[in-house]
Amino acid sequence: MYNAKYKRVMLKLSGEALAGEKGYGIDFDVTKKIAIEIKALVDMGVEVGAVVGGGNIWRGRSGEDMDRTTADYMGMMATCINALALQDSLENIGVNTRVQTAIEMKEVAEPFIRRRAMRHLEKNRVVIFGAGTGNPYFSTDTAAALRAAEIEANVILLAKKVDGVYDKDPHKYSDAKKFDKLSYIEVLEKGLQVMDSTATSLCMDNNIPILVFGLDDPANIRKAVIGEYIGTLVSRQ
Secondary structure (H helix, E strand, O other): OOOOOOOEEEEEEOHHHHHHHHOOOOOHHHHHHHHHHHHHHHHOOOEEEEEEOOOOOOOHHHHOOOOHHHHHHHHHHHHHHHHHHHHHHHHOOOOOEEEEEOOOOOOOOEEOOHHHHHHHHHOOOEEEEEOOOOOOOOOHHHHHHHHHHHOOOOEEEEEEOOOOEEOOOOOOOOOOOEEOEEEHHHHHHHOOOOOOHHHHHHHHHHOOOEEEEEOOOOOHHHHHHOOOOOOEEEEOO
8 A cells, every 4th residue: 555645635637637538528437537546545545625627518718709707607517517427436436425516506516615625524535626616707727726725735636638737738849848846936937837827826825736747547646646756746846
């Protein structure tokens, strides 16, 4: 059994990560693999919070001529669909979970209450946070940073489609340079696409490290938690 480097983590998954190769909707083979890795963390005694995006179903900015606030609320609903899908995959393999949402929907999830979320984590339940911050104009990156601060997470595990932070898009440029470590200020000054600036600033203000790594191999979630050298670490340095 490996020893965990972190006691409490916030796992941020993009909605696209749940879509797998299809690029849209939910690939339940993918959610099952992610659930297995989360279970491994729970079995190590790690307390896990998770925020899932909704881009596999709807992005607020996809609304084109639609009112931005309405479009953003639709995106929040999409994150709740993903949260329930992840919850189902986890419970199918015996992991106790709770979904808490920033927009109240009592029939399917608990409202977000910080003290209750903390208690669930202490009881080794995975807490999945849906509906972003509950406010338009804020991304799920910001929701992950906010919830991480509220639950006093030791790190944000930012699982993406690329294996770290680069100076430019590695899918477009063969000479893209990968960073092993960055400071929050460097991320903001260079305009690097780690998290949006609001989320990065929130992490900086609360000294929450961000570990960015690729989800092409779901086992990277476990590797990140036990301290293997993967991805890019963003911290105060």
